[in-house]
Each structure stands twice: as C-alpha cells, then as structure tokens.
Amino acid sequence: GQQVMQIPQYQHVQEGEDFTTYCNSSTTLSNIQWYKQRPGGHPVFLIQLVKSGEVKKQKRLTFQFGEAKKNSSLHITATQTTDVGTYFCAGTQSGTYKYIFGTGTRLKVLA
Amino acid sequence: EPEVTQTPSHQVTQMGQEVILRCVPISNHLYFYWYRQILGQKVEFLVSFYNNEISEKSEIFDDQFSVERPDGSNFTLKIRSTKLEDSAMYFCASSESLASVQLYEQYFGPGTRLTVT
Numbered sequence: 001g002q003q004v005m006q007i008p009q010y011q012h013v014q015e016g017e018d019f020t021t022y023c024n025s026s027t028t029l030s031n032i033q034w035y036k037q038r039p040g041g042h043p044v045f046l047i048q049l050v051k052s053g054e055v056k057k058q059k060r061l062t063f064q065f066g067e068a069k070k071n072s073s074l075h076i077t078a079t080q081t082t083d084v085g086t087y088f089c090a091g092t093q094s095g096t097y098k099y100i101f102g103t104g105t106r107l108k109v110l111a
Numbered sequence: 112e113p114e115v116t117q118t119p120s121h122q123v124t125q126m127g128q129e130v131i132l133r134c135v136p137i138s139n140h141l142y143f144y145w146y147r148q149i150l151g152q153k154v155e156f157l158v159s160f161y162n163n164e165i166s167e168k169s170e171i172f173d174d175q176f177s178v179e180r181p182d183g184s185n186f187t188l189k190i191r192s193t194k195l196e197d198s199a200m201y202f203c204a205s206s207e208s209l210a211s212v213q214l215y216e217q218y219f220g221p222g223t224r225l226t227v228t
Contacts, residue, residue, distance in 0.1 A: 001170075033216065033217070035154075035219075037154075041221075042202055042219040042220065042221050042222050043154060043202070043217075043219045044219070045216035045217060045218070048216060088153065088154060090154070096167060097142075097159045097161075097166045097167045098156050098159065098167045098169065099144075099156055099217070100156060101146075101153050101154040101155065101156070102153065103153050104153050104154075
C-alpha cells in the first residue's frame with residue numbers, strides 16, 4: 001500500500017537555526033497537506049499544495065511540492081521555541097478520499 | 112472560531128466491551144473523518160464519511176468498527192468489542208470539501224484517549 005515517510009524522525013536545533021523536514025511518498029500524490037501537532041495536542045492544518053513544483057511561504061515557513069508530486073518539504077527559517085512540535089505531511093492519491101499521514105518529524109528547539 | 116468537539120476526553124474500558132466515541136463536527140462541514148494515533152506514532156486514517164455513507168475506509172477499519180451520524184450534528188465511532196491494541200488517541204476531523212483541488216483543510220478535534228485494559 002501507499003507509504004509516506006518523513007526524515008528526520010527527530011531534530012533538535014538551537015533557537016535561531018533553520019530546520020527542514022522531508023516527506024517522501026511511494027506513490028504519486030494528488031495533493032499534500034502539512035500539519036503541526038504540539039505535544040499533547042491535535043494536528044493543526046498549516047497548508048495544502050496541489051501543483052507540481054509549487055512553493056508556498058507562510059512567514060518563516062516555506063513549503064515545496066516536488067515536480068513528480070512524490071515528495072515535499074517544509075523549511076523553517078530561524079526557529080523559535082514556539083515552533084516545537086511534530087510536523088506531519090499528509091497526502092492523497094487521485095481518486096481517493098483517504099489522507100495518508102507521514103511518519104512525522106519531531107522538532108525540539110533549545111533556547 | 113468554530114471548532115470540532117469530542118467526548119469523552121478519556122475513556123477507559125475493559126477488553127471485549129463496546130465503546131462509542133462522539134464528535135460534533137463544524138456545523139457547515141460536509142465531510143467527516145476518524146483517525147487514530149497510537150502514542151508517539153503517526154496519525155492513521157480510519158474512515159471518511161459523506162452524505163450519510165462511508166466514502167473510504169482503511170484496512171484498520173474492520174467489522175469491529177462502525178460510524179454513524181445519528182442526528183445531523185453528532186458523528187460517532189463505535190468499536191464493538193475492544194482489543195488491547197485499540198488503545199490510542201482517536202481524532203475526529205471535518206472539512207468543507209473532500210476535493211483535493213479545493214483549499215479546504217481538515218479541522219481536527221481535541222481527541223478521545225481510549226485505554227483498553
């Protein structure tokens with residue numbers, strides 16, 4: 001079945017450093033969403049990417065969707081302690097209504 | 112801001128018992144989902160629901176699971192005979208649309224922690 005992997009599994013950074021998580025799907029995706037889950041919390045939607053090669057920015061966050069629509073990345077510039085949490089990508093294949101979540105990257109920011 | 116609510120926040124049950132987890136999606140949303148997350152692991156899709164029927168379900172969603180929208184506001188997940196491995200956080204989510212080209216995100220509820228002993 002479809003698998004969505006994320007690397008790294010964990011990342012510890014000093015406050016102010018940059019952070020990137022990579023999302024790789026075993027199959028071509030129709031679209032991809034990114035979510036943030038704070039410790040003890042629920043997933044909160046960040047963004048959705050639909051087009052091949054799409055790049056979107058939200059303040060310090062930059063999201064990319066690969067040309068082949070099989071991978072995606074989230075880059076955070078100058079991390080802050082409020083960025084702590086687990087970042088998940090979630091993708092669907094064309095013709096399905098099932099979001100497959102990635103394995104997640106847990107980010108810890110050291111002040 | 113509208114939000115998805117779930118009850119109870121924590122449910123403890125004995126193996127073999129039936130449990131019903133309840134969700135109230137955002138009122139103008141049309142699509143509903145259940146996910147589960149075993150502690151420290153990824154979020155796993157269980158089922159999506161639209162127009163009073165299941166749109167799609169995962170391999171996890173076997174005959175022990177069922178969903179219902181009994182009264183136009185609640186959305187429930189029933190596990191008929193719980194197993195130890197059903198212990199997890201169960202999240203309900205809703206969205207305005209399932210269509211991938213629409214920029215409609217899924218809004219997640221706070222979750223119900225199910226503990227099967």
